Amino acid sequence: MDTLMAAISAAVALILLHKRMGQHVGTASVKLKARAHSMLHPYRPELHYMRGPGPKWREKHGFAAPRRR
Secondary structure (H helix, E strand, C coil): CHHHHHHHHHHHHHHHHHHHHHHHHCHHHHHHHHHHHHHHCCCCHHHHCCCCCCHHHHHHHCCCCCCCC
């Protein structure tokens, strides 16, 4: 829990610093800001991607399984 609070505090500090300093902060703060954003917003849709209905769905709905070569 302490790590999460530290990450949130660091993210807020970086965002405020970036807003105050503008472009003078440089690439490093932009990368840190992106990392802090990814820590605070952990949803990654590519992890939840599904390729389509599975064999149980096909069995239930009366579809034949795709043929393999």
